Amino acid sequence: MQRKGYYLYKKKTKKQRRQQKNTTNVFVFLFWALAFALCAWLFFIQWFNVSKGPYGERVAAFFFTYLGHSAYLVPIFFFYWLIRCIKHKSVNIFTFLVGMCVSLFSIASVMTGLRYIFKGSYIEGGSIGREVFFFLQGLVGSAGAVLFSLAILLTGVHLLFAIPWVSTAKYLMELLKEDYHSWHDARAELKTKIREAKEAESKTTKTVIENKQDEPAVAAIRSKPEIRRPVAEIIRAPKPYDKQENSAKKEAAENIVMPSKKADMKDFKLPPVSILNDPKNEGILGPSDEEIAMATALLENTLKSFEIGATVTGVSPGPVVTRYEIKPDPGVRISNIVAIANDIALAMKARGIRVEAPIPGKDAIGFEIPNDHAMMVTVKEILQDPKFTESKAVMPIALGRYADGLPATTALEKTPHLLIAGATNSGKSICLHTIIMSILYTKKPDEVKFLMIDPKRLELTLYEGIPHLYDPKTTCEDVNVITDAHGAVKSLQTLVKVMEKRTKIMELAKVKNIEGYNKWAEQNSEEKMFYVVVIIDELADLMLQTRAAIEDSIQRLAQMARAVGIHLVLCTQRPSVNVITGVIKANLPSRIALQVASKTDSRVILDSLGADALLGKGDMLYQGTSDQKPHRIQGAYVSETEISSVADFLREQGGPDYPLQIAQEQQNGGRPQDGLGASAEEMTQALTLILERRRVSQDLLKAHFGSSARATNILSVLEMKGYITKPEGSNRWEIHFDLIETGLAELKEKSGGNEPLYETVYK
Numbered sequence: 116m117q118r119k120g121y122y123l124y125k126k127k128t129k130k131q132r133r134q135q136k137n138t139t140n141v142f143v144f145l146f147w148a149l150a151f152a153l154c155a156w157l158f159f160i161q162w163f164n165v166s167k168g169p170y171g172e173r174v175a176a177f178f179f180t181y182l183g184h185s186a187y188l189v190p191i192f193f194f195y196w197l198i199r200c201i202k203h204k205s206v207n208i209f210t211f212l213v214g215m216c217v218s219l220f221s222i223a224s225v226m227t228g229l230r231y232i233f234k235g236s237y238i239e240g241g242s243i244g245r246e247v248f249f250f251l252q253g254l255v256g257s258a259g260a261v262l263f264s265l266a267i268l269l270t271g272v273h274l275l276f277a278i279p280w281v282s283t284a285k286y287l288m289e290l291l292k293e294d295y296h297s298w299h300d301a302r303a304e305l306k307t308k309i310r311e312a313k314e315a316e317s318k319t320t321k322t323v324i325e326n327k328q329d330e331p332a333v334a335a336i337r338s339k340p341e342i343r344r345p346v347a348e349i350i351r352a353p354k355p356y357d358k359q360e361n362s363a364k365k366e367a368a369e370n371i372v373m374p375s376k377k378a379d380m381k382d383f384k385l386p387p388v389s390i391l392n393d394p395k396n397e398g399i400l401g402p403s404d405e406e407i408a409m410a411t412a413l414l415e416n417t418l419k420s421f422e423i424g425a426t427v428t429g430v431s432p433g434p435v436v437t438r439y440e441i442k443p444d445p446g447v448r449i450s451n452i453v454a455i456a457n458d459i460a461l462a463m464k465a466r467g468i469r470v471e472a473p474i475p476g477k478d479a480i481g482f483e484i485p486n487d488h489a490m491m492v493t494v495k496e497i498l499q500d501p502k503f504t505e506s507k508a509v510m511p512i513a514l515g516r517y518a519d520g521l522p523a524t525t526a527l528e529k530t531p532h533l534l535i536a537g538a539t540n541s542g543k544s545i546c547l548h549t550i551i552m553s554i555l556y557t558k559k560p561d562e563v564k565f566l567m568i569d570p571k572r573l574e575l576t577l578y579e580g581i582p583h584l585y586d587p588k589t590t591c592e593d594v595n596v597i598t599d600a601h602g603a604v605k606s607l608q609t610l611v612k613v614m615e616k617r618t619k620i621m622e623l624a625k626v627k628n629i630e631g632y633n634k635w636a637e638q639n640s641e642e643k644m645f646y647v648v649v650i651i652d653e654l655a656d657l658m659l660q661t662r663a664a665i666e667d668s669i670q671r672l673a674q675m676a677r678a679v680g681i682h683l684v685l686c687t688q689r690p691s692v693n694v695i696t697g698v699i700k701a702n703l704p705s706r707i708a709l710q711v712a713s714k715t716d717s718r719v720i721l722d723s724l725g726a727d728a729l730l731g732k733g734d735m736l737y738q739g740t741s742d743q744k745p746h747r748i749q750g751a752y753v754s755e756t757e758i759s760s761v762a763d764f765l766r767e768q769g770g771p772d773y774p775l776q777i778a779q780e781q782q783n784g785g786r787p788q789d790g791l792g793a794s795a796e797e798m799t800q801a802l803t804l805i806l807e808r809r810r811v812s813q814d815l816l817k818a819h820f821g822s823s824a825r826a827t828n829i830l831s832v833l834e835m836k837g838y839i840t841k842p843e844g845s846n847r848w849e850i851h852f853d854l855i856e857t858g859l860a861e862l863k864e865k866s867g868g869n870e871p872l873y874e875t876v877y878k
């Protein structure tokens with residue numbers, strides 16, 4: 116029985132256990148699902164004040180009445196408990212409930228205390244909070260009640276979360292200790308470094324002074340570099356600064372008096388340099404010999420500290436920077452020296468260092484270090500320099516001084532077109548003025564004329580009314596600085612026509628360029644051609660409004676104008692690819708980059724870095740057509756007062772004078788004012804002559820009209836009208852007699868014989 120019973124019992128238990136397990140699983144799942152649902156519902160009714168239902172309202176009100184705002188934590192604690200139960204299986208519900216109650220009651224008590232202390236506080240501790248707080252307050256006062264409540268809260272939190280306080284405190288202490296130790300070590304290291312640096316500096320200074328007294332002594336400086344001061348002697352003491360005179364000049368600049376007559380070229384005088392300001396610099400250029408010796412030692416020691424062997428072989432003090440020439444020891448890579456440029460700048464406390472590696476034509480690297488005191492380079496000192504005065508160039512330009520102090524000049528006809536770009540206030544306008552002044556000081560208005568475009572109406576208006584002004588679209592009586600974009604486009608387009616006509620004239624005179632033509636003109640008693648310099652201050656403003664037209668004109672002028680004596684100088688403060696487009700860059704080979712904000716801007720202007728490290732105020736990089744690398748130049752300075760004085764001097768001699776332009780001549784009728792082109796009567800005579808003689812030549816026309824100038828012009832008009840052509844490779848004119856006969860008949864039909872049929876051929 117017992118056996119049977121046992122057997123039965125055993126069998127039943129197995130089955131039951133399986134069933135029981137399944138049932139238990141379902142119940143367990145149901146239990147947890149319900150528990151989570153309950154928690155979620157509690158959370159919802161506590162935290163959100165919508166659709167609570169009657170029970171929800173009551174439960175929420177219940178918790179709020181007893182616990183105040185701490186009731187928000189109830190569902191969170193329950194969630195925490197459920198998650199812990201699932202994770203750890205055995206969580207003591209009793210401990211949890213006690214922990215939760217202690218935490219909630221103490222939080223409620225703290226809340227009541229805060230409400231009590233800070234009157235009108237929004238938070239509420241509920242009735243339990245009030246009970247606990249006032250009980251404690253009765254024993255230890257308000258602040259004490261809050262503090263004790265917090266202490267009780269810690270106990271509750273400990274029960275709930277079983278925080279290992281001791282090990283946590285230990286861990287925090289360790290962290291704090293570690294932080295303190297690393298701070299302490301870093302401080303000690305920094306102190307040592309500062310002390311070492313100070314010691315090194317004082318040692319270097321001592322060695323330099325000792326070396327000065329006793330040359331052969333062991334020196335920290337490995338070398339005694341050659342100091343080249345090319346301009347020291349031409350820096351003169353300043354003339355007493357005449358404030359009154361300067362302010363008077365300024366006033367005069369504001370009231371420009373326009374000239375009433377045209378300038379007479381026979382008595383025309385170039386402005387004297389005496390009206391320009393003298394250099395204000397006194398003494399030597401750049402740092403003193405002692406300062407150079409110290410900087411040399413510091414430079415060499417800094418290189419040594421990076422384990423780079425190099426010697427300073429030469430020092431060239433310039434007006435704004437001083438160039439130290441460093442010759443690396445055999446086996447030392449240039450790239451290693453270039454790589455530590457910033458560290459050298461730091462050691463030398465320099466604002467910025469530009470490295471020229473290597474210096475073209477030398478076995479050395481150039482370190483350009485800014486001087487403590489920058490010296491101003493005046494336009495006067497460059498205009499007076501033999502390099503400028505003895506220049507064989509047609510249009511010599513005074514740029515300023517190179518980094519080594521030598522005067523920097525160029526020839527505008529060789530540039531042949533120039534782009535000036537830099538950030539605002541970097542010195543673009545001053546650079547532009549220096550270029551204009553260089554020409555005004557060397558060339559008469561019949562030699563060089565300016566087509567000035569200034570959309571900003573700021574800088575170039577100072578030159579209004581000077582006899583050098585030119586605008587092919589208007590008469591010389593109405594010419595002015597062009598300030599509107601559409602006017603600028605029209606002028607440039609007309610200039611393109613002028614350029615094409617000049618090319619034709621040169622073909623007729625069988626010369627290749629303006630120099631050749633002017634020589635030919637001299638030999639043949641003809642009028643010479645004048646050079647045209649197009650100045651555009653702020654290209655960006657024009658590009659914004661009339662991009663396509665401007666770009667097209669600039670491209671056409673830049674490609675062909677050099678031979679006919681037209682040169683472009685464009686200026687912009689926006690060195691972006693939208694303004695300095697590929698077309699513009701390709702056609703303006705010479706560039707001046709002033710200080711720019713970024714490396715990208717420098718690349719846009721020069722296709723290389725460097726302009727971003729410039730110092731501003733006329734500090735520039737000049738890249739000429741034949742230069743492999745840009746040269747650093749401190750631009751010459753010319754003041755507004757000086758410009759006004761020069762412009763006044765020029766205006767006093769008369770205003771602009773140049774041939775009339777196409778459209779107006781056709782309206783006015785008659786032969787052009789300058790004797791160019793041909794009237795209908797002259798054409799009738801010329802065509803009759805060709806028909807009679809059955810040939811045409813310059814000499815034939817000259818013999819008839821009495822001047823080779825007239826003969827050239829009539830010849831060019833005949834060619835343009837298609838009466839005569841010159842086949843390629845031939846020197847003889849081909850005469851189209853049928854066309855001449857028709858043309859002659861048409862001319863005779865028209866009355867007067869002075870009808871303006873023919874376009875002016877421009878010089």
Ligand SMILES: Nc1ncnc2c1ncn2[C@@H]1O[C@H](COP(=O)(O)OP(=O)(O)OP(=O)(O)O)[C@@H](O)[C@H]1O
Binds near residue numbers: 537544
């Ligand atoms: N060569 C120079 N030597 C000394 N100072 C200069 C030189 N060039 C410019 N500066 C100083 O920099 C200032 C700004 O120069 P400038 O007006 O030519 O700058 P900018 O680039 O044309 O500015 P913006 O784009 O605003 O017209 C000048 O007022 C002058 O004080």
